[in-house]
Amino acid sequence: MKLFKPQSVTSASRIRGVLEAFRDDVCESVGTDLKSLVVYGAFIRNQGAENQGAIVNVMLVLGKTDSQTLDKLAAPIATATNKIPLSVMTLTPTELHSSCDVFPIKFQEMQLHYRVLTGEDVLCDLRISDEHLRLRCEQRLKNALLRLRAAYLLHNLSSEHLQAVLFDAHAHLICDMGACLMVKCGMQPEDAGDVADTFADEFGITVDVLTAIDAMKISNSTTDREDVKSIYDRFMRLVEEASATIDKLEIE
Amino acid sequence: MSVGGSTRIKKICTCGKKYLVRAELGGKRGKCKCGSVFTVPKHAAKPAARTKKCPWCSVKIEISRVSCQDCERRKMRTSLANRTLPAVEWKIASIAVTTAMLVLVCAIWQSYLNETHFFLLYGCFLALCFLGGILTRVIGFTRKLVMVIALGFIVVGAVRYSHDVTLGIQQFHGLRLMMVFGTIAIALAPFIDVLLGGIEKRSEESHLSNCSAAEWGNIRSGYSGPSITPGYGSHYVGTSGFMAGGCTSSSCGGCAG
Ligand SMILES: [Zn+2]
Numbered sequence A: 001m002k003l004f005k006p007q008s009v010t011s012a013s014r015i016r017g018v019l020e021a022f023r024d025d026v027c028e029s030v031g032t033d034l035k036s037l038v039v040y041g042a043f044i045r046n047q048g049a050e051n052q053g054a055i056v057n058v059m060l061v062l063g064k065t066d067s068q069t070l071d072k073l074a075a076p077i078a079t080a081t082n083k084i085p086l087s088v089m090t091l092t093p094t095e096l097h098s099s100c101d102v103f104p105i106k107f108q109e110m111q112l113h114y115r116v117l118t119g120e121d122v123l124c125d126l127r128i129s130d131e132h133l134r135l136r137c138e139q140r141l142k143n144a145l146l147r148l149r150a151a152y153l154l155h156n157l158s159s160e161h162l163q164a165v166l167f168d169a170h171a172h173l174i175c176d177m178g179a180c181l182m183v184k185c186g187m188q189p190e191d192a193g194d195v196a197d198t199f200a201d202e203f204g205i206t207v208d209v210l211t212a213i214d215a216m217k218i219s220n221s222t223t224d225r226e227d228v229k230s231i232y233d234r235f236m237r238l239v240e241e242a243s244a245t246i247d248k249l250e251i252e
Numbered sequence B: 001m002s003v004g005g006s007t008r009i010k011k012i013c014t015c016g017k018k019y020l021v022r023a024e025l026g027g028k029r030g031k032c033k034c035g036s037v038f039t040v041p042k043h044a045a046k047p048a049a050r051t052k053k054c055p056w057c058s059v060k061i062e063i064s065r066v067s068c069q070d071c072e073r074r075k076m077r078t079s080l081a082n083r084t085l086p087a088v089e090w091k092i093a094s095i096a097v098t099t100a101m102l103v104l105v106c107a108i109w110q111s112y113l114n115e116t117h118f119f120l121l122y123g124c125f126l127a128l129c130f131l132g133g134i135l136t137r138v139i140g141f142t143r144k145l146v147m148v149i150a151l152g153f154i155v156v157g158a159v160r161y162s163h164d165v166t167l168g169i170q171q172f173h174g175l176r177l178m179m180v181f182g183t184i185a186i187a188l189a190p191f192i193d194v195l196l197g198g199i200e201k202r203s204e205e206s207h208l209s210n211c212s213a214a215e216w217g218n219i220r221s222g223y224s225g226p227s228i229t230p231g232y233g234s235h236y237v238g239t240s241g242f243m244a245g246g247c248t249s250s251s252c253g254g255c256a257g
């Protein structure tokens, strides 16, 4: 039960302060075992703007990841998570480099928006293979399609639920589109709108439905059920087309 | 095991649009959305670390520095602003203690008040304090409001006394305790959600997230601040249960997938 929520929005400068204190605490507690501390994702993307409660993602690259080292991290993480919505990922440098085959999209997304708070820049020389990127992208798109259908079967009577599913899936589709572009052209724009437009141009797939979803997001009210269903249908077709295209995409 | 592949470089067009480019394309031409053609920079070998970028504003700084001068100044300002926070809490605590003592004194003054009336009056003030606590959180009123109400309680007692309306309460047994601990309740009223949050957090911990990866992936608990909006970096778990099984999102903060 939550009686009421605090109204104050976590300001960017406050988050910076907490992150800097977190860095100092982690440096102090794990010492030379800390190879790198990287902040990535939405907070870096929206630098300067007020952070509307989005999660602050942090990657800790550690020389050792045994329970003793993790124990040392517990206190700094607890202090920081009490102040900001922090999400921490811990890896060793070897794990990071050897995981590019299984998490290529995740790492590529990280490369788009990140800052090194201390230590080496471990993200700049990650080697991501196009075939892994393509495979992962195809898997994600097909997975999304299955989930979209499952969600439709479950929620087709509620336009609010369908809308929520669409908003969620939309953000992830943009990410997949970026990966598709990287596979095909070797470059992807940073801006989400540009990603969708470039994707449409490069693959000859209409992405108008994304504009409709954006409009729905902005209007912030529940759209008519039939309208939502039609948008949902168009969105499913877009994902279907995208997954079929990436399936056939040849790697040079 | 990851074999082969290529690194990525960032290219900013003159129009300001940013691109992530495969390093192999270094030296080749790329086209921006704005129409202009740019040359992709060649991937430079890691510079002999003399300088690095400030993590917040990308200004070049000496390797030994943590951030640039501007950012350090900003940090100082923020920490100064933060330092005033405990001072405010301290003030509130001292107000609470003073209030407690004053209420005790007033209680003795008010000891002639009818007991039922006194309880009613006291209950009203507690309700006001509780409401004030909610307002401080929801509408953004300062916590001082709660203190004002608490002090109002005393003022009412003082006014009653000055007007000689001190009839009533003769028995002062349990009431004394209520007067003391009641003020503590008043002081704690604004933090009721934090107290409830603590209980809530513990019960939440027993529920595992939809995403199996959350069990081992990321640590994300204990935060009691503003609500978290789903989006980049959040689990691919919609309110609608879009992600019923494992998480497949690349941008998921909860797992690397
Ligand atoms: Zn341009």
Ligand SMILES: [Zn+2]
Residues within 6 Å of the ligand: B054, B055, B056, B057, B058, B059, B067, B068, B069, B070, B071, B072
């Ligand atoms: Zn700076």
